[in-house]
Amino acid sequence: MIPEIGHFALILALCVAVVQGSLPIYGAAVGNSALMAIARPAARGQFFLVLIAFGCLGYAFAEKDFSVLYVAATSNSQLPLHYRLAAIWGAHEGSLLLWTFILTVWMFAVTLFSAHLPDTMRSRILGVMGLVSMGFLLFMLTVSNPFERLIPAALDGRDLNPLLQDPGMVIHPPMLYMGYVGFSVAFAFAIAALLGGNLDAAWARWSRPWTTVAWCFLTVGIAMGSGWAYYELGWGGWWFWDPVENASFMPWLAGTALIHSLAVTDKRGGFKVWTVLLAIMAFSLSLLGTFLVRSGVLTSVHAFATDPKRGLFILVFLAVVIGGSLALYAWRAPRVGLGGSFAMVSREGMLLANNVLLVAAMGSVLLGTLYPLFLDALDLGKISVGPPYFDSVFAPLMAPAVFLMGIGPLAQWKKANLPDLAKRLRWAFGVSLVTALTLPFVMGKWTPLLSLGLLLAIWIVTTAVVGLRERLAHVDGHGLAGRLAAVPRSYWGMLVAHCGIAVFIVGVTMVKGFETESDVRMNVGETATIGGYTFRFDGTQDVVGPNYTAARGTFHVSWDGRETTILYPEKRRYPVQNQIMTEAAIDPGLLRDLYVSLGEPLDDGAWSVRLYHKPFVDWIWGGCLIMALGGVLAVSDRRYRLAWRKQEPAVVPSARTVRRKVA
Amino acid sequence: MIWLTLLIVLVSGPAWAGEARPLGEDPAVEARLKHLAIELRCLVCQNQTLADSNAPLAEDLRREVRDMIVKNMSDKEIIDFLVERYGDFVLYRPPLKATTTLLWVGPFVLLLVGATVLVITLRRRARKVVDAPVTDEEHRRVEQLLAQGGKHS
Numbered sequence: 001m002i003p004e005i006g007h008f009a010l011i012l013a014l015c016v017a018v019v020q021g022s023l024p025i026y027g028a029a030v031g032n033s034a035l036m037a038i039a040r041p042a043a044r045g046q047f048f049l050v051l052i053a054f055g056c057l058g059y060a061f062a063e064k065d066f067s068v069l070y071v072a073a074t075s076n077s078q079l080p081l082h083y084r085l086a087a088i089w090g091a092h093e094g095s096l097l098l099w100t101f102i103l104t105v106w107m108f109a110v111t112l113f114s115a116h117l118p119d120t121m122r123s124r125i126l127g128v129m130g131l132v133s134m135g136f137l138l139f140m141l142t143v144s145n146p147f148e149r150l151i152p153a154a155l156d157g158r159d160l161n162p163l164l165q166d167p168g169m170v171i172h173p174p175m176l177y178m179g180y181v182g183f184s185v186a187f188a189f190a191i192a193a194l195l196g197g198n199l200d201a202a203w204a205r206w207s208r209p210w211t212t213v214a215w216c217f218l219t220v221g222i223a224m225g226s227g228w229a230y231y232e233l234g235w236g237g238w239w240f241w242d243p244v245e246n247a248s249f250m251p252w253l254a255g256t257a258l259i260h261s262l263a264v265t266d267k268r269g270g271f272k273v274w275t276v277l278l279a280i281m282a283f284s285l286s287l288l289g290t291f292l293v294r295s296g297v298l299t300s301v302h303a304f305a306t307d308p309k310r311g312l313f314i315l316v317f318l319a320v321v322i323g324g325s326l327a328l329y330a331w332r333a334p335r336v337g338l339g340g341s342f343a344m345v346s347r348e349g350m351l352l353a354n355n356v357l358l359v360a361a362m363g364s365v366l367l368g369t370l371y372p373l374f375l376d377a378l379d380l381g382k383i384s385v386g387p388p389y390f391d392s393v394f395a396p397l398m399a400p401a402v403f404l405m406g407i408g409p410l411a412q413w414k415k416a417n418l419p420d421l422a423k424r425l426r427w428a429f430g431v432s433l434v435t436a437l438t439l440p441f442v443m444g445k446w447t448p449l450l451s452l453g454l455l456l457a458i459w460i461v462t463t464a465v466v467g468l469r470e471r472l473a474h475v476d477g478h479g480l481a482g483r484l485a486a487v488p489r490s491y492w493g494m495l496v497a498h499c500g501i502a503v504f505i506v507g508v509t510m511v512k513g514f515e516t517e518s519d520v521r522m523n524v525g526e527t528a529t530i531g532g533y534t535f536r537f538d539g540t541q542d543v544v545g546p547n548y549t550a551a552r553g554t555f556h557v558s559w560d561g562r563e564t565t566i567l568y569p570e571k572r573r574y575p576v577q578n579q580i581m582t583e584a585a586i587d588p589g590l591l592r593d594l595y596v597s598l599g600e601p602l603d604d605g606a607w608s609v610r611l612y613h614k615p616f617v618d619w620i621w622g623g624c625l626i627m628a629l630g631g632v633l634a635v636s637d638r639r640y641r642l643a644w645r646k647q648e649p650a651v652v653p654s655a656r657t658v659r660r661k662v663a
Numbered sequence: 664m665i666w667l668t669l670l671i672v673l674v675s676g677p678a679w680a681g682e683a684r685p686l687g688e689d690p691a692v693e694a695r696l697k698h699l700a701i702e703l704r705c706l707v708c709q710n711q712t713l714a715d716s717n718a719p720l721a722e723d724l725r726r727e728v729r730d731m732i733v734k735n736m737s738d739k740e741i742i743d744f745l746v747e748r749y750g751d752f753v754l755y756r757p758p759l760k761a762t763t764t765l766l767w768v769g770p771f772v773l774l775l776v777g778a779t780v781l782v783i784t785l786r787r788r789a790r791k792v793v794d795a796p797v798t799d800e801e802h803r804r805v806e807q808l809l810a811q812g813g814k815h816s
Contacts, residue, residue, distance in 0.1 A: 235717075357777075364770035367769045380762045383762075384704045384751075385766065387712070392756075600717075
């Protein structure tokens with residue numbers, strides 16, 4: 001019964017989506033405020049309907065209802081409750097429901113924070129989002145219904161993929177989807193502006209916070225996925241240029257470009273046409289990411305679904321959304337005004353150059369990800385495009401982008417003076433260069449990449465310091481504290497996010513340069529030393545978990561004869577799917593991680609063991625979190641709060657409220 | 664503390680067995696194997712390099728590569744051998760040939776095209792734009808719009 005309620009709620013949601021996607025847009029076109037007024041209640045209604053569906057699926061999982069095909073396929077009676085709930089998005093159908101649910105969450109948020117928008121704009125935005133959600137609901141109801149029954153019911157479920165039975169997997173997909181789907185808001189804003197022909201600075205101001213929030217979620221989501229791969233896959237890597245990782249990284253690159261482009265459109269009215277294109281691009285790449293992961297065209301750790309019908313549906317949907325929006329773009333964009341003039345050497349120019357680099361990088365990732373698919377489809381041979389390719393293509397594109405990142409914020413709008421910039425930045429450059437060249441020698445090893453990485457990281461920080469100092473000289477305020485407080489939050493946000501990149505670069509550089517690993521055969525009682533730490537293997541014990549059995553090793557780790565920690569890596573066997581999982585044990589630290597994973601059992605209780613010493617590896621994810629924090633700071637800026645507080649219409653009954661009453 | 668450590672060492676039995684042996688005999692061979700294996704694909708895995716994989720088949724292939732290194736074959740000879748047996752699929756760095764030209768030059772063409780379009784557009788734009796039409800007037804309008812909400816629609 002409960003699954004049928006969920007199914008029914010989805011059908012109703014589809015009906016609401018059809019209404020929401022058509023009438024308000026039509027109403028906006030003909031100026032009918034009654035039709036426009038449908039948008040808000042429709043969006044809220046859709047949210048509640050999809051929430052009901054989501055709750056029903058969650059209930060089916062919690063109650064172990066194995067007469068629901070999806071529940072039987074992705075969970076098991078032995079699976080603990082929190083993983084049963086996370087199994088909602090453990091495979092194809094459920095992750096689509098999560099996608100749609102999050103889309104309606106964003107819609108609901110738009111209805112809450114859009115009182116300051118003109119009616120036409122709001123109804124167009126919600127209408128466009130309704131169209132997107134219509135596509136997804138239709139997809140679910142036709143070819144991937146999560147509520148499909150299994151009659152007779154299975155005695156027990158086939159269990160969740162053990163790789164996903166991890167706390168990280170409980171939060172990573174919702175975070176990632178919040179980011180992916182969040183770009184739909186920026187997309188809807190852009191399409192609405194194109195439809196209405198009012199692509200102006202106000203449009204940019206409105207989209208900015210939405211885009212930044214989505215970007216923050218995506219950043220955290222990607223970082224969590226990478227962290228999950230690091231500790232769950234058991235071989236210590238943190239980024240594999242796996243097609244699925246690329247699928248989440250491409251919207252991030254486009255979104256990053258979009259944030260910067262929006263800043264210019266907001267402040268200077270320029271780049272409108274380009275900004276709109278980026279908004280379309282970011283969301284299209286999110287859709288493409290969903291398609292890549294969910295259609296099964298990729299064979300990778302994440303692609304669980306394989307069904308050509310679904311692939312075809314998403315492909316058509318993709319073609320309609322991307323093709324449609326690009327057609328609208330081609331039709332409307334040429335009429336958009338140009339905005340203010342600026343010289344090539346100016347903050348605008350540098351932001352544009354950075355945008356070109358980011359988009360070229362995004363294009364390279366796209367090329368590398370899709371190329372093997374195309375070759376295979378055209379029968380031109382099977383090739384693999386992997387980390388060596390991406391590393392050698394991506395780094396040369398990003399290095400200049402990071403270099404520009406240091407200069408851009410210091411350049412004046414409209415026209416910057418190069419000799420003047422050079423003068424203001426010479427100390428930053430000198431300090432960066434000298435430190436980057438000498439620091440590796442102090443640490444005992446020099447490679448060109450090590451120096452380059454450090455140079456870029458220190459460059460970002462020193463230029464941020466220069467920028468902040470100049471800024472402080474120009475704001476009013478009593479004393480240093482007062483002046484620091486007077487610097488707007490959006491500026492702090494920018495500085496913090498940029499410094500997050502620096503932290504990230506330090507992490508990557510140090511791990512690549514200084515990590516050590518050792519594959520050893522360890523008998524009970526034997527020791528192995530890595531990075532100055534001595535690991536003593538004290539044998540394994542058998543452990544029984546809720547739905548697995550494991551051999552758990554004990555490793556005493558000491559530094560200089562003093563015990564640092566005890567690590568318990570596991571080799572788990574999940575009987576339902578008969579899968580062996582390696583659970584690495586990690587001792588995290590600010591300056592280094594110690595990482596142990598069990599290989600294979602050898603004779604006499606000995607094991608093959610992998611040990612890693614990974615300096616600064618946590619800075620990689622720390623950097624991502626700092627970036628996201630920067631985004632949060634920027635969104636909390638005064639101007640946005642003011643804009644949202646303006647929504648109480650009680651003070652002055654504006655034309656809008658009056659009109660609504662009439663309607 | 665020392666006593667405690669000593670006690671743990673004594674209690675845990677054959678703790679005197681000493682230093683663990685590396686899995687491979689010769690560290691120089693292992694270093695070369697690692698160097699090669701990070702560029703090779705584990706053929707049965709979903710998406711892993713040969714260096715990272717724990718699959719039995721990867722284990723076998725690693726042993727084979729190790730044997731070839733011990734036999735003093737050059738990197739090129741080893742890679743040629745593997746490509747002959749498994750095709751280009753085994754290489755994570757696709758070789759530059761007719762079908763992969765676009766893959767290798769693509770990114771830089773993209774950058775070049777992007778940069779050219781950028782410069783041309785800016786030049787043309789500089790001629791078209793009279794002077795800052797989005798100035799204080801527009802800003803005021805924006806502020807007004809943001810302040811007054813839906814009035815302007």
